[in-house]
Amino acid sequence: MENETTETPPLVLEDFIPYRLNKAAEAVSQRFASIYRERYGLTRPEWRTLATLGQFGVLTATAIGAHSSMHKTKVSRAVFALQKRRWLSRKRDDMDRRIENLELTPAGRKAYNELAKVAYQFETELLSHLGKRGENELKAGLAALEAYFGRT
Amino acid sequence: MENETTETPPLVLEDFIPYRLNKAAEAVSQRFASIYRERYGLTRPEWRTLATLGQFGVLTATAIGAHSSMHKTKVSRAVFALQKRRWLSRKRDDMDRRIENLELTPAGRKAYNELAKVAYQFETELLSHLGKRGENELKAGLAALEAYFGRT
DNA sequence: AATAGATCGTCACACTTGCAACTAATATCG
DNA sequence: CGATATTAGTTGCAAGTGTGACGATCTATT
Numbered sequence: 001m002e003n004e005t006t007e008t009p010p011l012v013l014e015d016f017i018p019y020r021l022n023k024a025a026e027a028v029s030q031r032f033a034s035i036y037r038e039r040y041g042l043t044r045p046e047w048r049t050l051a052t053l054g055q056f057g058v059l060t061a062t063a064i065g066a067h068s069s070m071h072k073t074k075v076s077r078a079v080f081a082l083q084k085r086r087w088l089s090r091k092r093d094d095m096d097r098r099i100e101n102l103e104l105t106p107a108g109r110k111a112y113n114e115l116a117k118v119a120y121q122f123e124t125e126l127l128s129h130l131g132k133r134g135e136n137e138l139k140a141g142l143a144a145l146e147a148y149f150g151r152t
Numbered sequence: 153m154e155n156e157t158t159e160t161p162p163l164v165l166e167d168f169i170p171y172r173l174n175k176a177a178e179a180v181s182q183r184f185a186s187i188y189r190e191r192y193g194l195t196r197p198e199w200r201t202l203a204t205l206g207q208f209g210v211l212t213a214t215a216i217g218a219h220s221s222m223h224k225t226k227v228s229r230a231v232f233a234l235q236k237r238r239w240l241s242r243k244r245d246d247m248d249r250r251i252e253n254l255e256l257t258p259a260g261r262k263a264y265n266e267l268a269k270v271a272y273q274f275e276t277e278l279l280s281h282l283g284k285r286g287e288n289e290l291k292a293g294l295a296a297l298e299a300y301f302g303r304t
Numbered sequence: 305a306a307t308a309g310a311t312c313g314t315c316a317c318a319c320t321t322g323c324a325a326c327t328a329a330t331a332t333c334g
Numbered sequence: 335c336g337a338t339a340t341t342a343g344t345t346g347c348a349a350g351t352g353t354g355a356c357g358a359t360c361t362a363t364t
Contacts, residue, residue: 010207011268013220017275017290018180019203023221024297025177028170043350051171055162061313068165069175071352076313098312098359116163123169126300134296138169141293144286145176148278195320214342223322228344250329250342 032122036115045078054112058103087111184274188267197230206264210255
């Protein structure tokens with residue numbers, strides 16, 4: 001049985017997955033961003049750069065961008081800002097002198113350690129409100145998306 | 153048993169929910185945005201405004217912003233752009249002359265109907281790659297997040 | 305060894321965004 | 335009624351962003 005008319009059904013945004021995904025991500029991001037913004041005056045690209053370096057140790061700007069999906073100019077500016085703060089040191093590579101090896105300074109690592117702890121707390125708090133069931137579903141749903149994008 | 157050192161464990165970004173949520177949302181958004189950008193030259197705020205009006209019929213700019221979590225200046229500019237395209241008409245409210253009642257023109261509705269159809273196809277295609285299981289988990293996970301944010 | 309092509313990071317530029325201030329209109333309260 | 339506060343929507347400005355071009359360096363081809 002077909003509909004009488006062939007009108008396109010209106011799109012219901014509250015049910016539309018890309019829209020829901022975005023709203024949820026933005027809501028989470030903003031709450032978390034307000035923490036490192038208020039506490040350290042960090043921007044989002046700066047936090048991401050700090051976190052990526054904190055996790056991996058020594059990286060090039062390109063590698064940071066690749067891992068965290070940031071445009072290279074964004075990384076470049078974040079690196080500059082973190083260097084100005086003396087949280088990060090750059091060192092030309094001897095083998096390939098186009099490359100800069102980036103690394104957190106002790107001060108940078110200290111800030112990173114603090115923020116990493118705060119990040120864990122934030123995540124734990126967030127997940128605790130979803131219930132064990134909701135948490136598992138969210139993680140599984142994200143994993144499914146990641147698996148798809150990973151092979152695309 | 154405690155760890156020997158009390159070092160904060162480094163944050164593993166690939167496991168960090170806010171980060172994963174953001175990357176997934178951005179990946180989905182960019183793919184979808186490239187469709188309406190290439191096909192109509194629409195920006196993201198313009199598409200959101202079009203979609204919200206398409207779904208609800210007549211709305212004020214403030215209502216659009218509230219529903220789609222957009223800053224009022226963003227809405228204001230998107231409305232202006234859509235009006236310039238003759239996809240949208242504004243009409244001062246007689247009861248409250250601060251308010252503008254916004255509505256899609258026939259041309260705007262036509263574009264909306266086309267885009268709504270494309271949006272459904274996009275969503276269907278996306279979900280088909282997650283498997284029925286992944287789809288359900290994703291939806292349930294989002295619902296859990298929405299329930300939490302809804303009551304916050 | 306020389307040329308062409310790719311890669312790394314930066315910069316100038318135009319565009320987008322959010323904040324604060326603004327105008328116009330309505331609502332609230334003494 | 336009148337003063338003040340609030341709301342709707344726009345705009346100026348400063349900050350953030352991506353694009354494209356660039357110099358410097360490395361790689362590949364001959």
